[in-house]
Amino acid sequence: MDVQAYRPHAIHGADRIWAETNCYVDVVLELIHALGFEPIAALPFTLSISYEGDQWTFFKFPPFDLFDLYGLELQELNPWNNLAEHIETQVSLGRPVLVELDSCYLPDTQGTTYRHEHVKSTVAVNFIDRQQKRLGYFHGQSYYELDGDDFDLVLQTEGLVHERMLPPYIELVKCHRTAEEANAALVERSIDALRRQLRYLPASNPFSSFAVQFEKQLPDIKAKGLEHFHQYSFATLRQFGACYELSATYLKWLTEKTSKDFSLAEQNFLDISQGAKTLQFQLARAVARNRDIDLRPLQVMAELWQQAIDSIKTQVAAL
Incomplete structure (x- = not known):
């Protein structure tokens, strides 16, 4: 190349x-x-990430989805x-x-x-x-x-x-498959992957548990300085922020490829993604200057997440 x-x-x-x-x-x-394939079709897995107790899911393409979609x-x-x-x-x-x-x-x-x-x-x-x-x-x-x-x-x-x-x-x-062969049924296989991932959604709102732990960990994060902040941010804010931007990209693609409207959930995930970026900057300043930080945006993210998931379930049920 x-x-x-x-x-x-x-x-x-x-x-x-x-x-x-x-x-x-x-x-x-x-x-x-x-390789000539459309990677957006393989992004349903981004919807099922969660807060894992000490970090957000380090999200990766599931091997089965890569095989089913593209061979x-x-x-x-x-x-x-x-x-x-x-x-x-x-x-x-x-x-x-x-x-x-x-x-x-x-x-x-x-x-x-x-x-x-x-x-x-x-x-x-x-x-x-x-x-x-x-x-x-x-x-x-x-x-x-x-x-x-x-x-x-x-x-x-x-x-x-x-x-x-x-x-x-x-x-x-x-x-095992050419791009032409994969594209013939790409949308249908992607919807199958979406239905599969919806079965793996967190049992409860992940932002609720993350907010509790974030507040507990905040004094330690501020005390350990910027190097520790970068590690913490990568494992938390950047992971779910970047992941949910991919979710929004997928939902926009799905709206274009189907008769259903996923725009509400798309916008909610974009808002969460941007909120994570903003919160990351605020946390960096709080660590550098030993200042307090407003954690109320996490409650907003929790509400946006729940609305998005409920909307997706409704739209998928009608497909």
Whole structure:
């Protein structure tokens, strides 16, 4: 693929509330897009996230949905041999490889973690040239290439840095269906996935339990400073904020593809997503300046969530 010619999916456009979601969803979404499929159809899973007691669900595409919608089969790869050789073997067979790599050596993270901080992140490799030391990969919002020293360092071609360093988690992607075949029944399969996800909704309003824990944890968050705030925010506000923006995107698509109107729920989830972004900024200021923060917006989010879920159930029942 041509890095300069590649155009990311609209979900990674400049008009989004959250530029990125999480490393796994972003990369798989772009991979689906690059293979010629419509990734929005696979977003029903975003509706069933919840507050897990100490964090919001780290949302990911369910493998069954990827197979049912697009014929994409994810299989774990056992890294018994050299990582670069494994990737070369699978890519040569037409199978992209999802692998956890160190962002410290991913040049697309320039200005954040590149050559600065060791943070694992999932990429989807679809091109490798071991002789020329070049790697083409999806990461975050787009498609990139790296070469030279970055190739050696990110793939550990000289061996593990130390003996206790564990090999990365790797998945290979097999494609059993063409885009034309998938698109023939894409809306119907997506609605099936939506009905399935509605059975997995939280038993109670997740914002109610989150608000209680947030208030309890707030003194500790403020006391531990901005570094701890970033970790907390990523696990909570950013997760549900980015996820529910994807929910809104899905519901807009569903309104366009069916005879039902999901616009109320779409707007509610957009409001929740924007509210999470605003609350994140307010929390950052509260931590930096040791100030109080108004938690009433969480009650508003709870009401918006309940209205959205009730509306979706009504519309789906009529499909």
